[in-house]
Amino acid sequence: MRIPCPCCGSRDRREFTYYGAAVFLDRPAPDAGLEAWDGYLHLRDNPAGVTRDLWYHDPCAAWIEVERDTLTHRILSTHLVEDAAAALRAARPEAQP
């Protein structure tokens, strides 16, 4: 498996560390209620198909959001979490990082 790092280009999976689902980026507001927080912390989809998750490229120290297909192992897109978080903040100004 190879993952295209936005900094370094296509690299071997051994250079990466898996973190978890990309929903970690979408943190609920502090007063969003127990259900939202329970879902954020514990509930994960396990899709047969397109999924988004977070990887760390150890050598260059970049957090990357990877969109990939669990059926075909195809990587559909990758981008820096820095950019994804900025987009999220722009979309939801009330949510703090």
Added chain:
Amino acid sequence: MADLKPTVPLAGLNEAIGRARLAALDPGRVTSVAPWPGRNVDAALAPLGLHFPPPGTVIAAQGARIAWAGRQLAFLIGAEPPAALAGVAALTDQSDGWVWVHLSGADASAVLARLTPLDLRPSAFAVGTVARTVINHMQALILRGAEDGFEIAVFASMAGTLHHELTEAMRLVAARARI
């Protein structure tokens, strides 16, 4: 007080096995340059004839070099950082923090290929560029000075392991050539 002599890890190393040679390398002063968020360091680097390198690139001028070394991070090699740089970037002296070796010879790529998942073909890792990657379990910075010449840097505490891994790979490549 005892008179302590400064030295570098792997000082004096110069080992040829098969068609590869591993030698100690003193890159001179090495400073990591991490620009503060939103700040541009190009003006501060201009007195050295340098600017902040895009990913994978090495810029050289007047004996100094600056090599990309990670996301928003570069290593200034062989020069004192200009004073103006301190205002726009986090500077850390890495001279003693990393150990450098030079791997050369016709089998240098073959040796390195045993240790790193990096694509070492010149079409993917061009001469004059730099890559952050791993050498087995060690985080590494590799500068390709020539098609068969690599400057390799890892954390200084791993100097012994780096030496062991590289010479072992050199022995194996040489042994295979004899078959």
